[in-house]
Amino acid sequence: MIIGTPTEIKTNENRIALTPAGVNELTKRGHTVNIQKGGGIGSGFSDEEYIHAGAQILDTIEDIYASSEMIVKVKEPIEPEYKLIKEDQLVFTYFHFASHRPLTEAMINSGSVCLAYETVTNPDGSLPLLVPMSEVAGRMAIQEGAKYLEKPQKGRGVLLGGVPGVPPAKVLILGGGVVGTQAAKMAAGLGAQVTILDINLPRLRYLADVMPANVTTRFSNEYTIKQMIKDHDLIVGAVLIPGAKAPNLITREMLKDMNPGTVLVDVAVDQGGCIETCKPTTHEDPTFIIDDIVHYCVANMPGAVPYTSTIALTNATLPYAIKLADMGWEKACQMDIGLKNGLNVVNGKVVHKGVAEAFDLAFHPIF
Numbered sequence: 001m002i003i004g005t006p007t008e009i010k011t012n013e014n015r016i017a018l019t020p021a022g023v024n025e026l027t028k029r030g031h032t033v034n035i036q037k038g039g040g041i042g043s044g045f046s047d048e049e050y051i052h053a054g055a056q057i058l059d060t061i062e063d064i065y066a067s068s069e070m071i072v073k074v075k076e077p078i079e080p081e082y083k084l085i086k087e088d089q090l091v092f093t094y095f096h097f098a099s100h101r102p103l104t105e106a107m108i109n110s111g112s113v114c115l116a117y118e119t120v121t122n123p124d125g126s127l128p129l130l131v132p133m134s135e136v137a138g139r140m141a142i143q144e145g146a147k148y149l150e151k152p153q154k155g156r157g158v159l160l161g162g163v164p165g166v167p168p169a170k171v172l173i174l175g176g177g178v179v180g181t182q183a184a185k186m187a188a189g190l191g192a193q194v195t196i197l198d199i200n201l202p203r204l205r206y207l208a209d210v211m212p213a214n215v216t217t218r219f220s221n222e223y224t225i226k227q228m229i230k231d232h233d234l235i236v237g238a239v240l241i242p243g244a245k246a247p248n249l250i251t252r253e254m255l256k257d258m259n260p261g262t263v264l265v266d267v268a269v270d271q272g273g274c275i276e277t278c279k280p281t282t283h284e285d286p287t288f289i290i291d292d293i294v295h296y297c298v299a300n301m302p303g304a305v306p307y308t309s310t311i312a313l314t315n316a317t318l319p320y321a322i323k324l325a326d327m328g329w330e331k332a333c334q335m336d337i338g339l340k341n342g343l344n345v346v347n348g349k350v351v352h353k354g355v356a357e358a359f360d361l362a363f364h365p366i367f
Helices: 020-027 047-052 061-067 101-110 131-148 178-189 201-210 222-228 252-257 267-271 306-327 329-335 353-359
Strands: 002-005 032-036 056-058 070-072 090-093 113-116 170-174 193-198 215-219 234-237 263-266 287-290 293-296 343-346
Touching (some): 020 047, 020 306, 032 061, 056 061, 090 306, 101 353, 131 178, 131 263, 131 306, 170 178, 178 234, 178 267, 193 222, 201 215, 215 222, 222 252, 234 267, 306 329
Parallel strands (some): 002 070, 090 113, 193 215, 234 263
Antiparallel strands (some): 113 343, 287 293
16 A cells, blocks of 8 residues: 655644654555655654655655555644545544534545544543543643743742642642543642542542542532632643543633633643633644633644654554555454544545534444
């Protein structure tokens, strides 16, 4: 199969979907891998490293799309890429369709096969291709939240871990999944007082067992959230519903109950966000303020640490990319139900229920 990896063109996105090691694994199996010139530089990988691994270097993004049967990338295609995607071309990337109707319609109109990292599943229902970037984003949520709590960044002026004689910051984490767990670990490690909210009691029991003493767990409901936001300094939105839009757990009205300078970090923003007032921002302009509350809503947080993120992502996606290249998408998805769950749009039809429901579109089961 001919596999193409373009340079990511989303603002401040420095990741690339394949490392030289990943290219080597594909080319030694007889596949052709085309890498766009300079595509790996942002992640610390030179064209020479890719050539040594067996890749062909193509000059333009148009060359990559035109020559490839399967596109492997990091972020969802943005508008300049829509016209480059061909009928029957397999596109393997993060899509997050349920939060973006124009993208969904563009991919329906393209006639391509869209296989989304974020809805591929393991037998236990977990999301293996979301995990590595969720781990990065969860840890970064605390790193960035701590920075924006500083007064020059319009935050409350609170040090996350406090100092002897001064209490630490209070961190509230909405969701106890991968993002929430990693955020809690980081915040706890810095000495903050951390509370994790979730609606899954078995998950809360597990977290209560494994987390350090400065992390507590609470069952999540509207009343509890309204009470807890009143005195927490940093609030992390870490709620995910696979393939569907995240629910709004914090509304615009609730901002008035928070202390001025409270920082909100909505990691779920690329799924529509779980904080009503959040809208996607970029690393170039990451924050905005509403009602004296600092909002950090960067939709590609792991893009700020591309060396770490690119390696972590390739580690997870490569086995699936190899399977797709070796077998073709139809046979691979028929043999692996978890990979089949990654199919979102196929030849003009929406085949993922969450996407269809988000936009009231017809749902077409596949196979």
